[in-house]
Each structure stands twice: as structure tokens, then as C-alpha cells.
Amino acid sequence: MAKITVNGKEQELENxxxxxxxxxxxxxxxxxxxxxxxxxxxxxxxxxETIALKDGDEVDFLYFMGGGQxx
Amino acid sequence: xxxxxDQIIRYSRHILLQDVGVDGQExxxxxxxxxxxxxxxxxxxxxxxxxxxxxxxGIIDGDVVDLSNLQRQIIHFTQDVDKPKVLSxxxxxSQLNPDVNVITYQTLLSSENAPEIINDYDFVVDGxxxxxxxxxxxxxCVIAGKPFSHGGILRFDGQTLTHVPGxxxxxxxxxxxxxxxxxxxxxxxxxxGAIAGMLGTIQAAEVLxxxxxxxxxxxNKLLSFNAKTMEFxxxxxxxxxxxxxxxxxxxxxxxxxxxxxxCEIKTKR
Numbered sequence: 244m245a246k247i248t249v250n251g252k253e254q255e256l257e258n259x260x261x262x263x264x265x266x267x268x269x270x271x272x273x274x275x276x277x278x279x280x281x282x283x284x285x286x287x288x289x290x291x292e293t294i295a296l297k298d299g300d301e302v303d304f305l306y307f308m309g310g311g312q313x314x
Numbered sequence: 315x316x317x318x319x320d321q322i323i324r325y326s327r328h329i330l331l332q333d334v335g336v337d338g339q340e341x342x343x344x345x346x347x348x349x350x351x352x353x354x355x356x357x358x359x360x361x362x363x364x365x366x367x368x369x370x371x372g373i374i375d376g377d378v379v380d381l382s383n384l385q386r387q388i389i390h391f392t393q394d395v396d397k398p399k400v401l402s403x404x405x406x407x408s409q410l411n412p413d414v415n416v417i418t419y420q421t422l423l424s425s426e427n428a429p430e431i432i433n434d435y436d437f438v439v440d441g442x443x444x445x446x447x448x449x450x451x452x453x454x455c456v457i458a459g460k461p462f463s464h465g466g467i468l469r470f471d472g473q474t475l476t477h478v479p480g481x482x483x484x485x486x487x488x489x490x491x492x493x494x495x496x497x498x499x500x501x502x503x504x505x506x507g508a509i510a511g512m513l514g515t516i517q518a519a520e521v522l523x524x525x526x527x528x529x530x531x532x533x534n535k536l537l538s539f540n541a542k543t544m545e546f547x548x549x550x551x552x553x554x555x556x557x558x559x560x561x562x563x564x565x566x567x568x569x570x571x572x573x574x575x576x577c578e579i580k581t582k583r
Contacts (some may be wrong), residue, residue, distance in 0.1 A: 251547055253437045276497040284555050285486060287463045303549050305536060308466030308473050309443050 246296040263291040265302060278305040315340045315452040325367055331353065338526040339367065346370040348435040350423050350451055354505065355441035357389035358514030362548045366413050366522055371407060372435060373397040374419035386507035406550040423447055425569035428454040437521055438462035445491035446572035452484040453569055456560045461524060463517045464547040470506050471537040472513035476520045481533035486554040491572050509541055
């Protein structure tokens with residue numbers, strides 16, 4: 244059992260997975276809409292499949308937000 | 315700068331603040347701030363900066379007021395429908411505080427006009443609704459060494475960060491605009507009107523903090539909130555060495571205009 248913090252909340256994972264699998268298990272259906280930080284560092288989209296998560300990692304999903312002016 | 319008696323009364327609640335005082339109010343009164351977008355975010359930003367007595371407020375927006383704007387764009391009134399937003403905003407600012415010098419640009423910010431316009435200001439506020447211009451503001455400010463406040467709202471959510479030279483920029487967190495149509499805009503997905511006020515007033519407070527040098531800015535942080543739960547969260551970020559615009563080997567050294575998603579092109583009434 245490993246503990247990962249996702250957007251400030253702890254998640255327990257039975258098996259450590261890749262970032263790509265974490266994105267799927269968190270029901271992010273449109274990965275294009277989020278930017279991912281791993282331990283406060285931006286992660287390039289191309290590396291989601293290859294980055295293996297470690298116990299204690301902190302992952303933040305940052306959402307693109309437009310809005311403000313629109314008619 | 316010598317304040318008149320009326321100005322001392324008008325700004326007394328700032329002058330009374332220990333961290334601001336007469337010196338701080340002088341800094342505010344000498345400040346020059348550009349607001350990009352006179353909409354949901356730009357409206358509360360403009361109102362609070364005008365009330366605070368920011369010396370020069372520039373407003374850039376190419377749109378006219380639409381009836382559907384009035385649910386949240388509180389600087390525009392019912393009688394302003396069809397009026398250019400920059401003129402409507404200028405009228406309200408001048409009525410609120412005639413001390414403010416308002417400069418209007420009735421156009422869209424573009425790679426061509428951005429460097430020259432931004433150059434005249436101490437601080438830039440992003441109150442736009444689309445990613446091409448958000449990235450343009452980021453790049454233009456980073457390249458020119460200007461601080462700015464990013465703001466975004468959608469549905470019940472808001473997010474903001476402040477950039478000053480040397481701290482994380484918008485591109486450090488979001489490398490490039492999302493694919494067109496991947497992210498809905500407020501005009502497609504809706505937005506709770508008061509969210510614009512919540513986020514815009516945070517942006518206005520950041521501007522006043524920057525001008526007076528008081529407190530800690532939202533630099534190297536992304537503040538986000540959700541109004542359904544009223545949970546606020548500040549995520550720590552840092553400048554990315556690999557950032558294409560503010561990193562060690564920038565690949566973006568000139569401004570680009572990203573194509574707008576087709577559905578974002580506005581149809582005039």
C-alpha cells in the first residue's frame with residue numbers, strides 16, 4: 244500500500260502506478276484540460292506513461308480556466 | 315505628491331492602515347495599471363483600483379456590452395448595452411473617482427500592439443476569457459520584465475497567480491494553450507456571476523500589494539477555489555528551468571498569436 248497526495252488529499256494505492264494510470268483512476272476524462280505537477284514540478288505530457296509514482300509523491304492536477312471577459 | 319484635503323479624506327482608510335499610510339497611498343496614486351478585458355474580472359478590478367486612487371488605469375477591450383454580460387460584468391449597466399466596453403468602463407471609473415487618468419484601447423491585445431501598450435504600465439491584469447490572449451499576456455510581460463496577475467474563472471471555480479520577474483510564470487504551469495475546444499469558455503459552460511467578483515477582488519488586492527510593497531504576493535503559487543464547497547487551495551509552484559519563455563534556454567523570444575477556436579469568435583448582435 245502506498246500513499247500519494249492528489250490535490251492535497253491522500254489517496255491509498257494498492258499498487259504503485261504510472262502518472263498516466265493515476266490520471267485514469269482519478270476519472271480525468273480529458274487529460275488535455277489539465278496540467279500536472281509532481282512534487283511541485285511541471286510534468287511534460289509525453290512523460291505521463293513513463294513516470295512511475297513513489298510512496299509519498301504529491302500530485303496536483305491544475306485545470307485550465309479561461310473566462311472573465313466573454314460575451 | 316501633495317494630497318488635497320478631499321484626497322486625504324477620500325483615501326483616509328488607506329492612510330490609516332499602518333502598512334500603507336501616506337507613503338503607500340502616494341505609491342498607489344502614482345501607479346499605472348493595465349487591465350486587459352473589461353469583463354467579469356476586469357470590472358471589479360477596475361472598480362477597486364479606481365476607488366483606491368490608482369493614478370493611471372489603462373483598459374483594453376474590443377467588445378461592446380451585451381445583455382448577457384450584465385449578470386457579472388458589474389461595471390456595465392443596462393443602459394450601456396451595445397456601447398464599447400472600454401467607454402462604458404471609463405464613464406463609471408470617472409464617476410467613481412475623477413482623480414484617475416483612464417486610457418482606453420478599443421481593440422484586442424495582439425502580438426503587434428502588446429509590447430508598446432504594456433511598456434507604459436507598472437503592472438498588467440489578465441481579465442481575458444481566452445487562452446491565446448492569456449498566453450500572449452504572459453509572454454509579453456515575461457519578455458518585457460513586467461509583473462502581472464493571471465486570473466481564470468469557469469462555472470463555480472476560479473484560479474489566480476501573480477508573476478513578477480524571476481518567479482513562476484503561467485507557462486511554467488501550463489506550457490501551451492489547450493487544444494481549441496478542449497476547454498469550454500464561460501460563454502459555453504456558464505459561470506456563477508459572483509465568482510468574477512471573488513477572483514477580481516483578489517487580483518485587485520494583489521495589484522495594491524504590489525504597488526505598496528505590502529505583504530506577500532501570490533508568486534510561485536496558484537490559488538484556486540471552488541464556490542460550491544468554498545474551499546480555497548494554494549498550490550506551491552516554482553519557475554521551471556525548462557519553461558519555453560522564462561526558462562534558462564527560452565524558445566519563445568517573440569510574441570505569437572495563437573489561433574482562436576472557431577466557436578469563440580463572437581457574433582455581433
